[in-house]
Amino acid sequence: KNQVEQSPQSLIILERKNCTLQCNYTVSPFSNLRWYKQDTGRGPVSLTIMTFSENTKSNGRYTATLDADTKQSSLHITASQLSDSASYICVVSAGGNTPLVFGKGTRLSVIA
Amino acid sequence: SAVISQKPSRDICQRGTSLTIQCQVDSQVTMMFWYRQQPGQSLTLIATANQGSEATYESGFVIDKFPISRPNLTFSTLTVSNMSPEDSSIYLCSASRGNTEAFFGQGTRLTVV
Numbered sequence: 001k002n003q004v005e006q007s008p009q010s011l012i013i014l015e016r017k018n019c020t021l022q023c024n025y026t027v028s029p030f031s032n033l034r035w036y037k038q039d040t041g042r043g044p045v046s047l048t049i050m051t052f053s054e055n056t057k058s059n060g061r062y063t064a065t066l067d068a069d070t071k072q073s074s075l076h077i078t079a080s081q082l083s084d085s086a087s088y089i090c091v092v093s094a095g096g097n098t099p100l101v102f103g104k105g106t107r108l109s110v111i112a
Numbered sequence: 113s114a115v116i117s118q119k120p121s122r123d124i125c126q127r128g129t130s131l132t133i134q135c136q137v138d139s140q141v142t143m144m145f146w147y148r149q150q151p152g153q154s155l156t157l158i159a160t161a162n163q164g165s166e167a168t169y170e171s172g173f174v175i176d177k178f179p180i181s182r183p184n185l186t187f188s189t190l191t192v193s194n195m196s197p198e199d200s201s202i203y204l205c206s207a208s209r210g211n212t213e214a215f216f217g218q219g220t221r222l223t224v225v
Binding site: 049107 | 116118143145152153154155157160170204212213214215216217218219221
């Protein structure tokens with residue numbers, strides 16, 4: 001069964017600290033993996049998208065990694081800001097017209 | 113990228129009534145989708161909105177309850193019919209061009225009383 005598992009479920013960190021969120025997937029075939037940020041009451045916004053051949057991609061203070069062999073991805077946030085408080089969702093695509101597979105997200109709270 | 117406008121952003125409805133949610137994309141897209149998101153949960157795909165033909169529904173969702181229209185490449189509607197409190201949720205419109213990045217609307221927060 002195609003699944004995406006994220007950990008931790010929630011995380012609280014101090015402002016300016018770094019953190020890493022994890023994503024494991026069993027989706028097959030694999031086309032690409034995406035990380036989204038979802039602020040409370042808003043729709044998800046794309047942070048990164050990686051295909052099989054990419055093992056790292058950055059978007060400002062966000063850096064995503066992908067290990068397609070172990071089917072793991074991580075999202076590293078550097079020098080966190082209060083505005084980083086949100087849910088971060090890992091999404092895997094099997095390609096074609098198959099539905100995206102969503103993780104349940106990690107709820108990040110950055111506190112002063 | 114694509115900008116998706118979804119309305120209404122929120123509504124409180126009486127049980128037994130219906131609500132139609134509109135989704136407008138600012139550029140042509142290949143695929144449009146409708147999702148439901150329960151509080152604290154991930155997104156669940158309701159259906160794929162097909163232009164000019166019937167939507168493709170996922171298991172657990174039926175056309176009579178969630179009729180969908182997509183008259184052209186940039187516009188779609190989702191109707192939540194004969195609502196009950198269990199339909200209270202966030203409904204999200206999404207669009208993509210092929211198997212690339214998906215874009216999401218702001219969501220419609222529906223409360224059924």
